[in-house]
Amino acid sequence: MLFFAVACTATSCQTSPSSAQSNSTSLRKSTVLTILPTPAMLVNKENTDALFAELNASEKKGGNPTPRVDADITTLFEGQTMPGIDKPFESAIYRFNNDVTHRSILDEAEKMGVKKIYSYTEAIRIVLLSIEFDEVKQKNKSLIVYFKVNGNEQLYSFDAWRDNDRQLNVILNEVNLGHFGHDAGDGVCFSNN
Numbered sequence: 001m002l003f004f005a006v007a008c009t010a011t012s013c014q015t016s017p018s019s020a021q022s023n024s025t026s027l028r029k030s031t032v033l034t035i036l037p038t039p040a041m042l043v044n045k046e047n048t049d050a051l052f053a054e055l056n057a058s059e060k061k062g063g064n065p066t067p068r069v070d071a072d073i074t075t076l077f078e079g080q081t082m083p084g085i086d087k088p089f090e091s092a093i094y095r096f097n098n099d100v101t102h103r104s105i106l107d108e109a110e111k112m113g114v115k116k117i118y119s120y121t122e123a124i125r126i127v128l129l130s131i132e133f134d135e136v137k138q139k140n141k142s143l144i145v146y147f148k149v150n151g152n153e154q155l156y157s158f159d160a161w162r163d164n165d166r167q168l169n170v171i172l173n174e175v176n177l178g179h180f181g182h183d184a185g186d187g188v189c190f191s192n193n
Helices: 045-061 102-112 120-132
Strands: 002-008 013-019 027-035 089-096 143-147 156-162 168-174 180-182 187-191
Touching (some): 027 120, 102 187, 120 143, 120 156, 120 168, 120 187
Parallel strands (some): 143 187
Antiparallel strands (some): 089 187
16 A cells, blocks of 8 residues: 655645555554754743744635634743754654554554654644644544653643634643544654654
8 A cells, every 4th residue: 555745844745655554553654744943932922822823824714713722832831942943854744543542652653663752842843834734634633743841751742633613723731641532544743764
């Protein structure tokens, strides 16, 4: 079976064939994103609003409701300066072949050699670029990006999905490894191997 990987940057998106993962795995690679350098970011309402301004405008232009952006994206780390991104890197979206928990997602990614826990800045850029290139266009299909913040061992995730009314949701979660609720077809971002 052949899947198509899409190489995306902030200005372009190209489709190219990519070999599929084995059917014995619960993850299959579907899309490759190129994340560009970004300066350090002070987490506050003004900067978060600026990050999501283009997304809000794009959603409005597309006739969709205003996105629901979780206040925790700002409030949980308000006043902290998050490290920037020094050089471009690639992240791949892996789609789930069956229903999974956070623990099974992370275990499978480790077995495949693609497990990557991002920084806050990397993760938020990945989520925004994924949305820009329609990786969250189908209702009730979510995308997860795991991250940690320096000095904190808690695992977090940014999750994005569309409701039945096409409203986009972007939330920040403290990850519970046993949580079951990610369906076949949902996706997660890890390294591009």
